[in-house]
Every structure is written in C-alpha cells, then in structure tokens.
Amino acid sequence: MIELRELTKRYGDKTAVDRLTFSVRPGIVTGFLGPNGAGKSTTMRMMLGLDKPTSGDVRIDGRRYDQLRDPLNYIGALLEAKAVHGGRTAYNHLLCMAQSNNVPKKRIDAVLDLVGLREVARKRPKGFSLGMGQRLGIAAALLGDPKILMFDEPVNGLDPEGIHWIRNLMKHLASEGRTVFVSSHLMSEMALTAEHLVVIGRGKLLADTSMADFIAENSRTFVRVRTPEPERMRDVLASVGVMPVFEQDGAMQVEGMEPAQIGEMAAWYRVVLHELSPQKASLEEAFMQLTAGSVEYHAHEQGPTPDGRSGQAGRRRR
Template sequence: MIELQGLTKRYGDKTAVDHLTFTVRPGVVTGFLGPNGAGKSTTMRMMLGLDNPTSGDVRIDGKHYAQLSEPLKYIGALLDAKAIHGGRTAYHHLLCMAQSNRIPRHRVDEVLETVGLSAVAKKRSKGFSLGMGQRLGIAGALLGDPEILMFDEPVNGLDPEGIHWIRNLMKGLAAQGRTVFVSSHLMSEMALTADHLIVIGRGRLMADTSMSDFIEKNSRSYVRLRSPQREQLKDVMAKAGHTVVETADGGFEVSDGDAATLGELAAKHQLVLHELSPQRASLEEAFMQLTAESVEYHAHGQVGGPPVGGPGAPARGAAGQPGAPAGAPPSAGSPYGGSPYGQSPYGPSPYAPGQAAPQGQGWQQPQQGGQGAPPQAPPAPPNAPEWGAQWRDQGKKKGH
C-alpha cells in the first residue's frame, strides 16, 4: 500500500505538486492520469525517495522509502527504461541489482524469461531497442518479487504483442493481491487495464474514483435512434417524457433512457427502427472533459499553415498577405486569393485556377503592345561570387 498525505513539492515559485492526499490500495490496478506538467513524474519520484518533498509525507507499507533496508523486495519501479549502464549485458545489469538487495541469482534468469529477453541476456543493453529497454526495466521492477509495483509509461515502445502481455501481467499481479500503480497517456490502453483512477491537474487531486464512476460523472452517454418514420418516433418519445435531440444525419439522440426501454417503446407503437445503439463515452472523452482547464501546454494552428502572428511570423504587406510589398495587388488567377510573395515578374496567369494551357503552348505573359509582341524575359538574378573564391589564390586557382 502507498499512502500520500499532503504531499507538496515546490521549485522556487513553481508548485509542481500541491497537497496531494490519496491511497493506492492492493488488489486493483490503479491508473495515474494527468496532462503533461501535472506533476505525475514528480509525485512518483517522491514516492521512491528520488526527490524530497517540500512538505507532506509518503509511506510505503507504513515506512519511508529510505527506511527500507532491501527496497526491491518491497517495491519495484520502472520510471525510466534508459536509466541503465549501456556497457552491461541485460544479465549483469539485473545481477548487479540483485546482489545489492540480497536477491538470489536464479531470480535473474526467471525475470528474463518472464519478460522474453532470455535470448539476448548476454547482449549489451546499449544496442537494445526502446521496446527491449522497456522489457528490461520491467524485469528490474519484478526482480525482488515485491508486493508493490510502479510503472511510468510501461507500454512505450512495445509492439502489439508486448502491449497485450504487459496488460495481462499487471492484471495478474493485482489479482495476486499486489499493489499496482501505473501512469500512462494512452487512454485506450488505460481503459482496458485500470480498475481505479487517480487524476491530477496542475499538481492537485481532481479525481480518486473507480473507472466506471469516473466515465459516468465526466461524460455524456446516450442512445442513438434512426427511423424512416422520424416524426412519429419523435412524437412518441416526447409523449413518453424523453428529451429528443435531432442530429444532422436525420437521427435522434436520447440521453434519458436505455436502449431496451426505447426499443420496446418503438415496438409498442409499431415503428420501424433502422438503428438503436447505446453510445457510451470513452475514458479519453471523460478525461478531456475533466482536465480541460488544467492543461498547461496547448498546441495551436495546423500543420503546414503559415504562422499566425507571434515571433517569426512574416510581416503583412499592404495587400494583406505575408511579405507582400506595400500596395501590391493580389495575383489574379491564384486560387488562394493572392501570392504571399507579391506580384510575379511574369504577370498574372491567363488561365483560370486548375485550367491547363492549350496543347503546344507554354505560359506566356499577356501583351499590352498588341498581338504577337515577344514576351518579356524575367529579370536576371544578380551575379554572386563563386563559392570558395575567398580562399583561392586567383593567380594559381588553388586554395590557400
């Protein structure tokens, strides 16, 4: 069991963790969620004595981590899969950990077999992929056969088989009565693994509840219906006291009734249903709803678009386009309403956007001096010195 009481951590005027109080209980997988910068990693580091709290207390089975004489036998943790000596083999990395906590040597072979790294036990860890490093870190957490396990982003870098394996491993450990505490940003995977959730935002506790209660309280569930007899179905639902919301595709959403009740009501009035489907919110939707005001880092704009204001954005010219010279009119024929670089030296295109030039003709500048006038050539670029000329002896044409 892990117990936190008023746990607080400040870095100068920045409060990373703000009076956190909760208990991680045995027998269930407890998910630890929060946006980036919420204080999850700092909290887990304080649990393991890697960071000292500014105030508050955290205990592992009633003791501070520093009071555990052989800590790997009490709590196993994976916080950083790359926190290993790259020159050591997987076997010797685990053997060093085992000897420091008086763990039998045979346990190293057992955990390597458990995580599927027996075939590479004699290889140096610096050549491991991210997924193999994750497996080695999990092996280190399991080494002392502890009653408490902590994992920070355990599925990072794992392939689908590895994700399925670690999910079942955590569930199996909890079923044995162990305490399993896992932090992850993969909501879909957390929804399949965790039984209980602890959610923090900006260092403060936001939720400490079961998975089902969290989704129910922080999201909207409804039943979706579609019928060729739209008006009759709407009237029947309204007379029965249900609130019906029409959708753009001609369906209905009813949030104050279950699918079985609504289906029986339609059948009673001999109404044909093309769709009757309960729509349940996902963990991701519920999480986004709860933490919307606690997200510290927001992304803006869209990929490939020009910067919108701020440092580095091109100055707007008088024509309203980035970089356009003052008084420059938009380029006619541009499907985007004007060139961002001002007028082309070739003049506007004589063809509509998307229209190809006639066969055998190239693109030509419209003439003002009558038909048949030769097109004007574009201005030649200024002469630039040859690269490297400043290092050459011009008499011998060699570098000096």
C-alpha cells in the same frame, strides 16, 4: 498499499505537486493520468524517495521508502528504462541490483525468461532497442518479487505483442493481490488495463474513482435512435417527458432512458426502428473534458495567421 497525505513539492515559486492525498490499493490496477506538466513524474519520484517533498508524506505499506530494508523486495519501479549502465550486460545489471537487495541469484534467470530477454542476457543494454530496454526495466522492477509495482509509460517502444503481454502481466499481478500503479498517456491502453483512476492537473487531484464512474461522470451518454417515422417517435418520447435531439442525418439522440425502455415503447406504439444503439464516451473523451482547464502546454495547428504568416506550433499557454 501506497498512501499519500498532503504531498507537496515546490521548486521556487512553482508548485509542481499541490497537497495530493490518495491511496493506491492492492488487488487492482490503478491508472495515474494527467496532462504534460501535471506533476505525475514528480509524484512518482517522491514515492520512491528520489525527490524530497516540500511537505506531506508518502508511505509504502506504512513506512517511508528510506525506511525499507532491501526496498526491491517491497516495491519495484520502472521510471526510466534507459537508466542502466551501458557497459554492463543485462544479466550483470540485474545481478548488481539483486546483490544489493539480498535477492536470490536464481531470480535473475526467472525475470529474464518472463520478459523474453534470456537470449540477450549477456549483451550490453547500450545496443538494445527501446522496446528491449523497456523489457529490461520491467525485469528490474519484478526482480525482488515485490508486492507493490509502479510503471511509468510501460508500453513505450513495445510492439503489439509486447503491449498485449505487459497489459496481461499487470492484470495478473493485480489478481495476485499486488498493488499496481501505472502512468501512461495512451488512453486506449489505459482503458483496457486499469480498473481505478487517479487523475491530476497542475499538481492538484482532479479525480480518484473507478474507471466506469470516471467516464460516466465526465462525459455525456445517450441512445442513438433511427426510425423512418421520426415525428411519431418524437411524440412517443415526449409523452413521457423526454425530448430527443435530432442529428443532421435525421437520427435522434435520447438521454435519460435505457435502450430497452425505448425499444419497448416503440414496440407498444408500433414504431419501426432501424437503429437503437447506446453511445458512451471513451476514456480519452472523458479525460479531455475533465482536464480541459488544467492543460499547461497546448499544441497549435500550423496555418496562416491573420497577417498571412504561418502560425507557431507548440506555444506554451500563458
């Protein structure tokens, strides 16, 4: 388990992480989300002792990272896949890590096989593609067979097969009772992988909840109803105190009722239905809704300004 208590990091007058308190539990994949500049990378670096907190504390199974003997046997992390010695072979890179953490030598071949790099084990990583470098970073994280794993943008550079593989790997690791903490900007992938979410914005905790509850609490859900008798269906719904909202194409949006309830009422009053479909927001839509006020960097579409000049993209929000 990873436990953060009032974790804070300041750089001068800039507060990058502001009194974060949450726990990452074993047995599930926990997603770590936030806009650019939210403090995710700084938080993960403090978890691993790479940055010193201004105040607060992080515990890895009850101890600080610097108190762990042979830390790779407790926690494995992928923060920057290219952070390797380019002159060493992939095998020797892992060998140095294994020797410094009392990891059995046979474990190197096991993780190289697992990530699909056995054939290039004697090649230097400086010639690796982004995806191959990512696989080597994942191999390093798994080297000590740790109970806790942290991944920052693990699918960067991976092809579709690789993305499918790492997604299933993280789920499998969690199913073994391990703690899996993953940060990513790919909402569609996070929605398929994580069961629990921790969301931060401008260094502050915004949400610490299950995936299902996060989407339900930060988005609007409704049932889309289409019928050749919209007025009759409106009156049927109004009889139980529900007022639908009509779309431009004549379909209705109904809130506060389940599809089965609407269908049963329509059948009772003999109203023909052509469509009865629940509409739920995506993780991306819910995330955008929650973090709208916490985005520090906004991109702007190129286009003419009122004075006829082209607009500037990527300006910082002031």
